[in-house]
Amino acid sequence: MALETAEFQRLIAEHQRMVFSIALRVAGEYGAAEEVAQDVFLELFRSAEKLEDEHHIRFWLRRVTVHRATDVLRKQRRQPEVDADEWMDEVHALPTSAEDEAVNASVAARLEELLRTLPEQMRVVVVLRYQEDMSPEEIARLLSQPLATVKSNLQRGLRLMRRKAEVTMKEYVRDGRA
Numbered sequence: 001m002a003l004e005t006a007e008f009q010r011l012i013a014e015h016q017r018m019v020f021s022i023a024l025r026v027a028g029e030y031g032a033a034e035e036v037a038q039d040v041f042l043e044l045f046r047s048a049e050k051l052e053d054e055h056h057i058r059f060w061l062r063r064v065t066v067h068r069a070t071d072v073l074r075k076q077r078r079q080p081e082v083d084a085d086e087w088m089d090e091v092h093a094l095p096t097s098a099e100d101e102a103v104n105a106s107v108a109a110r111l112e113e114l115l116r117t118l119p120e121q122m123r124v125v126v127v128l129r130y131q132e133d134m135s136p137e138e139i140a141r142l143l144s145q146p147l148a149t150v151k152s153n154l155q156r157g158l159r160l161m162r163r164k165a166e167v168t169m170k171e172y173v174r175d176g177r178a
Helices: 005-027 030-050 054-078 084-091 099-117 120-131 136-143 147-168
Strands: none
Touching: 005 030, 005 054, 005 120, 030 054, 054 120, 054 136, 099 120, 099 147, 120 136, 120 147, 136 147
């Protein structure tokens, strides 16, 4: 399926949020996610004739985005990490006009930070499962992994996030005392 300019623009408009969101959650940095998204759509333009239909395009975009963002993640490991405070300010610049919004923003920022601490394979499956609402079977197909591996990574990733949240988010956990 060769892409005309109008069709390519439509595909970008339809899928850019999904591609960017996956890239951001896997790579963990706004700038890196933007670069990943650009690379993915350039590759889509080059590879369009290989793609059969809308379902295949969505599947392909998810797969390529995960792979590109994982590559960025691996490169980041070889380089010094960005200061977490900078990342939090950059990614989570939310209004704090009401106390509830501030608390929600703080919880969301901490959860994003916890997600960033997961090992790569666990992070990818958690993002695909809970952000993209993909079933474990779909994730296994997308990543070309056995279903048992996907389920294991998902279970271990969630368990690890829960343990870390218990330690780092105590102020948000309510106890039975009033």
